Amino acid sequence: MNARWLNLVGLGLVGAVGIAFLVLVPRVFELDVVLELTVYMIMAILALSLALIWGYGGILCFGQSAFFGLGAYTYAIAMFNVGESTLPLLLAVIVPAAFAALLGYFMFYGRISDVYLGVITLTVTLILFNSVNSTAGPEFHIGSARLGGFNGIPGIPPLNFPGNKAAPIDLEGMFYLATAALLATYFGLRLLLASRFGRIIVGIRENERRAELLGYDPRAYKLATFTIGGALAGFAGCLFANWGNFVSPTIFGLAQSAQIIIWVIVGGRGTLIGPIVGCIGIQWLTTALGANQPSGGSDLWAKIFANAPLIFGIILIAFVLLVPKGLVPTLGDIGQSLLASRGKGAKRLQPKRAEES
Amino acid sequence: MAAPLLQTQDLSMHFGGVRAVRHVNFSLAEGELRCLIGPNGAGKSTFFKMLTGQLEPTHGQVLFRGKDISHAHAHDIARLGIGIKTQVPSVFDGLSVRENIWLAANRLHSGDEARRVVDEMLQRVGLANGAERLVGQLAHGQRQWVELGLVLATDPELILLDEPAAGMTHEEVNKTAELVREINRTKALIVVEHDMQFIRMIAKQVTVFNQGSVLVEDTVENIMRNPKVRDIYLGKQAAA
């Protein structure tokens, strides 16, 4: 059972790297770096949410940012009303999950085809963006939380230790929380995918009709997958609202949705580690290029390099045309063929299976 | 006579103006093995799709053990006990042979029991060696066996086989015929096939489809002598 061993070694490696990262980063780096890394961890959870529903569930969702934004907004609104963070955190998972369940029910039980799923999820994201964007007036409030329209909601209170309002989690604490949450999400999804449920959703992705003829209801499985993905994205949104103490409607924007798609494509569909790598890599690249800062120079090249959409666009086109499987699976293939050509383990090594890593 | 296992009443399927299946009254007894023949476009595959819930009949009924399943979902029909091996093998290409069979066995069994059933099935369809290979990388004949394994692992009462011997070598055809006879000891089957040699090896009763309806139903011997059947279908085949 070589494949199984490889699998366990991989898991161990991810765990070891993850824990080392968790322990070492705050001791080695300055707070600003820790803060930056915290948002990478949060976004990686968001990447995993799409990795699940698209990479394994085969559901193309162009609106993953809708659930992310709903999570962030739900947390913010609930926090202003409740004050203690346990309930807001729960709501920030439940509300997006419920929304995903409703939307999923509408789409999957309506037998809407794959391509239209993309268009519908994209449209829903735009509806949310437009609606929230236009709630700037004071008449738009939920309880004591003003929605703020395009100005967003500033000054969101941070998470506190469960039950204790007076003990908010500080910036370093957020790093630990986000990193631990990412590790928990990763291993949780590994477990899920190794379970009966996980194997069935991969089967449905591979051949929906066959799964149906074996007696599985693809609609129910897709709905469950979509809902879990919505919950995870909502959770990431909650952490994100915490991280910046701020949310604005751009969180629902198409640019945000495009980013999530790019992380998964670059890292590789059908893997979990790939989208994490893709997410962190792209985020790092964005920071390194200073893409989010207004560019100072008048030089066109400087403007181009500081221009996130342009770089993202090129990356997306290039990957679809040249590396459609994504980095991790492609590297895996190259590694395998190298091993095979050396004559070593060509027999022992199992073919790359769809749900590894 | 006992109540039939499967019965269709006035079953019809229209695609726009094309009447692919019209007014088919068909009946299959418990444990029976029936062959379905007919020229291409006679409506056999459409008929199978209606029996398995992949198509909803335009009108008429499908009764399985007396229960109307004409408008049931494909997955519910599968759970009632009708399994199908399609004409072009429909399998999980990105998964290994073992994972394929497991997905089927898993519906009825769990844990060690499921693993045992998978091993047994791998033996039965002759795929125990190379069970870890990706199904997408197998040859056509082997993919047929994988699909048959999938169907058998869900332990259906009635198995529909759409051209099980197509594209197989002479030896494989013999092996398939043997397996079909073995399956028939415990299950009912409907087999669509063109290969008369194969049909003679497995069947007693044959139903002939032509232009969407049942032309005639009789024993293999009588069918082969029937001039009407020769006209529409066997003309070429009998000569070969």
Added chain:
Amino acid sequence: MDLVALLTIQVLYAIASLALISVGLAIIFGMMRVINLAHGEFLMLGGYAAIVATNHGTSIWIAMLVVAPIVVGLIGVIVERTIIRFLYGRMIDTMLATWGLSLFLVGLTTAIFGNTTVGISAPLGSFQIGAYRTSVYTLFVIAVAVVVLAAIFALMRWTRLGLIARGTMQNANMAAALGVNPSRVYAITFGVGAALSGLAGAVLAPVSGVFPTIGVAYVAKSFITVIGGGAAILSGTVSASALFGTINQIATFVTTPVFGEVTLLAAAIVLIRLLPQGITGRFFRRGL
């Protein structure tokens, strides 16, 4: 009574602008089964082309009706030859690649023109309906939509190009059977679709202004119009535009423009759920 007249004009305008922004996409989707997510950016480029040409002294009419379609049409052909043609038959990948193209074009125009709205003032002034004033340009947009749709109808109905186009819609091998190089048909189709989008973007530029991310406002609306319309390019676009334009304008009138748009999008989702094949999948199947 004046209000009714005004509202009628506004509904007609909403329908006409929807039809204008969608028809290029409908041609590309209907004939090539390509979902071009950079469609909104084609409209945006049309707007910029018109504005740049006008600023360089071209007459605004030439800039909108000639320069913009030609420029964007050429861009369309280049895009088809460099990206799309490698992805035929891979619908999802085409969507992703054109989404990348959309981001790229947004980034490029931001780098060149900056992230601000530029505009050209609408020509033609305004006229009075009782107590209300409305611009003559509104009527011009409606007229352009009518002319464009009529031209497409004539082209499809009575020319060899139209015959080939209809053949390809029915069956992709048809073009080959007619002795036409299919890859040329695709390049031309994509170019024509892009040119019409450029025209629409230019004609609407004086109304909405142009900025690099304006495509986002267009893309969902044009998609749902095309999908809502279904397979038939012309009758689909017209019927879906009529339905959605009316809904949009009435909701806008009752609430606000933003919620008018939200209502439009929500209505479209419901329609797609009820009629997955679109309006023309259900009705007027034999239309163009």
